[in-house]
Amino acid sequence: MSELTTVDPLDALLRDYFRPEAAPPGLARRALAAGAQDTADLAGLAKRLVIGATSEGVCLIRAGKQERPATAVARRLTEQTREEIAEYLAGERVFFSVPVDLSETPPFQRRVLEAARRIPFGEARPYAWVAERIGHPHAVRAVGTALGRNPVPLIVPCHRVWRSDGGLGGYLFGAELKRRLAELERRTPILEGCTSTRIVCRVGCVHGRQMRPDHRVVFGSVEDARSVGYRPCKLCKPSAAA
Amino acid sequence: MDSDRALMARVARGEEAAFTSMVDRYGGRLLGVARRLLGSRADAEDAVQRALLSCYTGAGGYRPEWAVSTWLYRILTNICVDELRRRSTRQGRREPAASRPADDGEPGRYMDLHRALERVPREARVLLALRYVDGLSYDELAKIRGISVNTVKSQLARGKSLLRAELGKRGASHE
Numbered sequence: 001m002s003e004l005t006t007v008d009p010l011d012a013l014l015r016d017y018f019r020p021e022a023a024p025p026g027l028a029r030r031a032l033a034a035g036a037q038d039t040a041d042l043a044g045l046a047k048r049l050v051i052g053a054t055s056e057g058v059c060l061i062r063a064g065k066q067e068r069p070a071t072a073v074a075r076r077l078t079e080q081t082r083e084e085i086a087e088y089l090a091g092e093r094v095f096f097s098v099p100v101d102l103s104e105t106p107p108f109q110r111r112v113l114e115a116a117r118r119i120p121f122g123e124a125r126p127y128a129w130v131a132e133r134i135g136h137p138h139a140v141r142a143v144g145t146a147l148g149r150n151p152v153p154l155i156v157p158c159h160r161v162w163r164s165d166g167g168l169g170g171y172l173f174g175a176e177l178k179r180r181l182a183e184l185e186r187r188t189p190i191l192e193g194c195t196s197t198r199i200v201c202r203v204g205c206v207h208g209r210q211m212r213p214d215h216r217v218v219f220g221s222v223e224d225a226r227s228v229g230y231r232p233c234k235l236c237k238p239s240a241a242a
Numbered sequence: 243m244d245s246d247r248a249l250m251a252r253v254a255r256g257e258e259a260a261f262t263s264m265v266d267r268y269g270g271r272l273l274g275v276a277r278r279l280l281g282s283r284a285d286a287e288d289a290v291q292r293a294l295l296s297c298y299t300g301a302g303g304y305r306p307e308w309a310v311s312t313w314l315y316r317i318l319t320n321i322c323v324d325e326l327r328r329r330s331t332r333q334g335r336r337e338p339a340a341s342r343p344a345d346d347g348e349p350g351r352y353m354d355l356h357r358a359l360e361r362v363p364r365e366a367r368v369l370l371a372l373r374y375v376d377g378l379s380y381d382e383l384a385k386i387r388g389i390s391v392n393t394v395k396s397q398l399a400r401g402k403s404l405l406r407a408e409l410g411k412r413g414a415s416h417e
Contacts, residue, residue: 010402010405010406010409014373015374017355017374018274018275018370018374018375019375020270020273020375020376021270021273021274021286022270023265027265027269027287028261028262028269028294031265031294031295034291034295035298035299122328123331189324190324190327191327194388214305214316215388216320217316217387218319218323220326220364224323224363224364229389229390229393
């Protein structure tokens with residue numbers, strides 16, 4: 001505290017403003033109770049998915065039993081997808097790097113899915129926003145149908161499309177999962193810096209996976225990180241995302 | 243009474259009583275930081291609960307070379323910084339209720355300071371909160387935010403200079 005001994009009216013004002021609060025009774029108990037809810041099995045979903053892939057990318061994600069993919073490339077893509085989805089559901093990934101193959105999808109639906117794919121992690125847009133974005137502002141219902149048949153949910157984030165009145169709307173894995181995905185994304189930071197390398201990455205970057213937990217520090221933007229001496233990762237390019 | 247590190251060792255073994263003692267020891271200070279950064283009591287309590295839970299579930303990964311308070315503040319500021327990011331994203335999209343005035347029960351008393359602080363860049367604001375809630379040293383601040391001591395000093399100086407300018411503009415008397 002020796003650095004604070006100089007008499008400065010602003011110091012006194014700030015000390016008064018930032019005084020500690022009285023902790024509410026039962027804070028520890030409530031924290032533990034919230035944890036018990038959080039640990040309900042969201043991560044287990046990744047194991048219950050059947051994933052289809054062509055040599056171009058992932059083309060199908062549904063609940064079901066996995067069959068052996070036909071080619072080595074498809075096998076590799078399937079495994080990569082399952083791994084990325086598991087990390088996403090564990091709050092350790094905010095973007096997917098696996099390619100998507102929508103070549104078998106009808107043109108209207110593909111445009112809907114491509115618009116939905118641009119909704120950033122942790123955000124939501126109304127069905128009407130998607131309809132406007134693809135140049136069919138009155139086709140809100142058709143947008144809903146197209147999203148309901150999304151062949152690659154989670155990777156194309158149709159769960160980020162909600163009703164204009166703030167209601168969830170439907171979801172092919174059920175509305176409860178849609179709500180939980182929104183909650184997951186609300187609690188997952190998107191940028192993390194490594195205190196030893198002073199590099200800032202998107203959460204889920206391969207650099208982050210090698211980071212020790214006590215080296216991890218969250219930033220609000222790439223600019224914030226730069227302002228305190230961090231540089232953006234050249235691999236995951238966080239400037240493009242945040 | 244257990245030392246902080248002894249308490250953390252017990253928390254890591256899953257002793258809920260030790261966790262409760264740790265919350266009694268640090269809950270108020272964590273809440274002070276979160277409330278002044280996030281503005282509302284409800285959001286602050288949510289952030290502190292998440293930080294405490296993360297501390298409980300991650301206690302096994304705690305490294306004894308860290309002061310427990312430093313470790314807790316790292317976890318909490320990681321959560322608060324991300325919450326502030328989400329709010330600025332929502333504000334950018336003009337969604338309502340992105341920022342609430344501080345519900346500190348003393349209307350108007352700190353309104354000028356609260357507004358002036360909103361003009362201070364996030365990193366400097368976080369450092370100011372940590373510095374004044376617990377009088378943390380420059381070294382501790384540097385460790386919490388993973389930055390150099392010189393950067394801590396320059397960020398704090400810049401933050402305070404911006405505050406002085408803002409408060410001056412508003413004609414607030416803080417002298």
